[in-house]
Amino acid sequence: MNDNNVLKFERRKPQQDNGNKPDAPGPKKGLIWIAVVVVIAIVWAYYQFMAPPSL
Numbered sequence: 001m002n003d004n005n006v007l008k009f010e011r012r013k014p015q016q017d018n019g020n021k022p023d024a025p026g027p028k029k030g031l032i033w034i035a036v037v038v039v040i041a042i043v044w045a046y047y048q049f050m051a052p053p054s055l
Helices: 025-052
Strands: none
Touching: none
């Protein structure tokens, strides 16, 4: 019997840690989002309270 057209589902092999992987980028990404929100808040506050009313 020919098994060439049969899909075989196998478990993934566990990955080995090389020790060369960089740290998780999660905190850095979070800081970028916080910076974006702060910039938007500063721009809003400027136009809300300090900009001349003629704009």
